[in-house]
Amino acid sequence: MISGPTLWSVTQVMEDDEFVDRFIAENKRRLRAAYAKLAGALDEAGIPHVPACAAMFSWVDLRRGLRIAGWEGERELWQRLVDCGVVLTP
Incomplete structure (x- = not known):
């Protein structure tokens, strides 16, 4: 069960389209950067990996x-x- 104040807070954030758009764009940027760092380190170490196309796995x-x-x-x-x-x- 989610408390009323928590539910209200989450609803306020999720209804803020500008915030959500910025959040998603920043999240994508950070995931791309993290993946590039991981893939580079794996390549440098000669560790085989499957190129990622989405998500954080x-x-x-x-x-x-x-x-x-x-x-x-x-x-x-x-x-x-x-x-x-x-x-x-x-």
Whole structure:
């Protein structure tokens, strides 16, 4: 359940077409910049990835980082990445 004041606040923001247009444009700009940085770093490191066309997800092939084959290896790689501050959805 959403409180009345919260619902009112969100409604005010969403009804402000100028704000929403600026927000969406800025969000797209930031996503493009973040993706360009990620893709550049992956290319520089020689890590295969699928070029993204939308959203905030990237498919990255990290198999060469596996020390152990199978799910245990994937969990271990995921933990090493988390320990370095990289958060992935496995």
